[in-house]
Amino acid sequence: MENFKELPTLPGPAQYQAYVKERLETLSVREGYILAAVLQRAPPRDAEEAVDCLNALEDYDVCPAGSYEELGRFGLRCIKVPEDVLPYVDLDELGRQYEDKHPGLFIGHCYVAYPKQPSPPIRQENGAPLLWDDNWSVKLKLATPAVPEGVWLRLPDYTLDTDYGVGEIDLVLHELKAGSLDDCTLLEAQCILPEAGDLTAQYSSVSELARDGNNLGHVMDEQGQGEPHWLEKFAAALEYENCRTLKFALDISQNMHCYEWVSGEELADFAANHLRSCGVPEELIQSGAINFDDYAEDLLETSGYMLTDGETGYITRNNREFIHEYTTPDGAGMTMQ
Numbered sequence: 001m002e003n004f005k006e007l008p009t010l011p012g013p014a015q016y017q018a019y020v021k022e023r024l025e026t027l028s029v030r031e032g033y034i035l036a037a038v039l040q041r042a043p044p045r046d047a048e049e050a051v052d053c054l055n056a057l058e059d060y061d062v063c064p065a066g067s068y069e070e071l072g073r074f075g076l077r078c079i080k081v082p083e084d085v086l087p088y089v090d091l092d093e094l095g096r097q098y099e100d101k102h103p104g105l106f107i108g109h110c111y112v113a114y115p116k117q118p119s120p121p122i123r124q125e126n127g128a129p130l131l132w133d134d135n136w137s138v139k140l141k142l143a144t145p146a147v148p149e150g151v152w153l154r155l156p157d158y159t160l161d162t163d164y165g166v167g168e169i170d171l172v173l174h175e176l177k178a179g180s181l182d183d184c185t186l187l188e189a190q191c192i193l194p195e196a197g198d199l200t201a202q203y204s205s206v207s208e209l210a211r212d213g214n215n216l217g218h219v220m221d222e223q224g225q226g227e228p229h230w231l232e233k234f235a236a237a238l239e240y241e242n243c244r245t246l247k248f249a250l251d252i253s254q255n256m257h258c259y260e261w262v263s264g265e266e267l268a269d270f271a272a273n274h275l276r277s278c279g280v281p282e283e284l285i286q287s288g289a290i291n292f293d294d295y296a297e298d299l300l301e302t303s304g305y306m307l308t309d310g311e312t313g314y315i316t317r318n319n320r321e322f323i324h325e326y327t328t329p330d331g332a333g334m335t336m337q
Contacts, residue, residue: 004035012047019131020050026139026190028154029171034060037105037112051129052121058135059115061102064166066109068095074111109174110166134192137220138199138213138246141188142206146177150187155210156217169210181207192220195238196246212246212326219253229313233261236308236315247326258320262300263313268292274299 008021027035034057044050065071072094076086104113122130136154143150151172159167169181178184186206189199193216203209224230237243237252237259262270271292272285284290297314301307305314322329 003032004039007044007050008047010044010047010050012050015131016047016051016129020047020054023054023133026141026152026154028139028152028168029175030062030166030168031057031154033062033107033110033171034112036107037114040105040107041114048129051131054133055122055130056119059119061104061113062166062171063104063111063113064109064170065095065111066106068092068099071095071098071111074098110171137192137217138209139190140186140206140210140213142172142176142181142184143187144176144178144184147175150185151175153210155213156221157210157214181210191216191246193238193246193249195243196249197244199246202245202247209246212250215250216246216253219250224256227256229261229263230256232263232312233259233315236261236306236313239308240306240315240317245327250326251322251324254325255320255322258317258322259315260305260318261313261315262296262305264311266313267296271296271299 004024004027007024008017010017010020035053037060038053038057044053063071063074065074069091072089072091075094075098076089076091081089099111102113104111106112124130136156138155140153140155141150142153153172154168157168159170172178172184173180176184182205184206186200186203186209189209191199191213196216199209203212220231224234227233233256234253237256238249240259241248241252243249243252271290274296275285275290276282297307300314303316305316307314
């Protein structure tokens with residue numbers, strides 16, 4: 001945060017400045033390296049451009065290399081060469097060739113590679129920058145005796161699933177001079193789902209919390225393999241079950257087939273289809289003389305559906321078996337004491 005303290009003071013509307021300040025307060029170690037490289041390449045001129053910089057951090061790659069020699073060694077990981085030739089490889093030259101193909105900047109012990117084609121700024125419908133950071137699942141502030149003030153870890157860490165680059169967890173461990181996440185003290189935790197409750201009270205193992213945070217990140221990205229209204233249905237299921245833990249939220253995400261959901265946009269279709277199933281003539285259904293929305297609401301409430309707090313739709317449980325992978329049936333929504 002100290003290196004970027006000038007960003008919230010850039011000229012612009014107060015809401016942009018406030019967003020930048022809040023976003024920097026939980027900036028992860030990996031994001032810090034990327035932002036430092038971004039600022040050296042093209043520092044923002046106002047608060048709006050600062051928001052754009054923060055919204056584009058995911059477009060960059062970070063390699064564990066603080067010199068051309070280390071960058072060359074990293075590049076060899078992607079190339080199959082006999083081990084006996086390695087002593088004869090000019091790693092410095094190989095690193096410079098890697099830089100030519102992947103332009104970037106050395107920041108500390110890392111190399112930040114710029115995106116080949118920068119993504120256009122994320123905008124709202126009115127053209128203003130999007131003031132919402134949602135590309136994460138869990139954020140953890142971790143500390144060690146070497147760094148008692150702590151640093152932030154942002155999940156999911158996708159480099160756990162690939163051989164490319166260095167990810168959030170490795171960078172945090174390096175920064176904290178720790179061998180594993182369980183060597184760290186959890187100072188603070190945030191979840192993208194308010195229904196997940198107080199994470200610090202639920203976990204005694206940081207590595208287990210990080211694993212569940214990663215799993216939630218995958219769930220949020222997949223969104224039921226593109227199922228329409230999946231996020232709305234998931235949020236409704238969390239509310240319906242009075243979810244208060246991350247593990248129960250994960251179980252709910254894996255059992256979405258156990259819920260029947262009718263979105264607010266589908267009320268008229270729901271009512272019309274119900275009338276068709278009752279043999280009502282299509283002429284009457286299409287007459288415009290029936291208040292489908294009110295009829296649908298009455299049908300759903302009578303059938304035991306619950307209207308969500310945000311009135312986005314109606315949800316209920318069906319008779320399919322709910323499989324508990326992360327929780328037990330008796331303590332699904334309970335937090336640890």
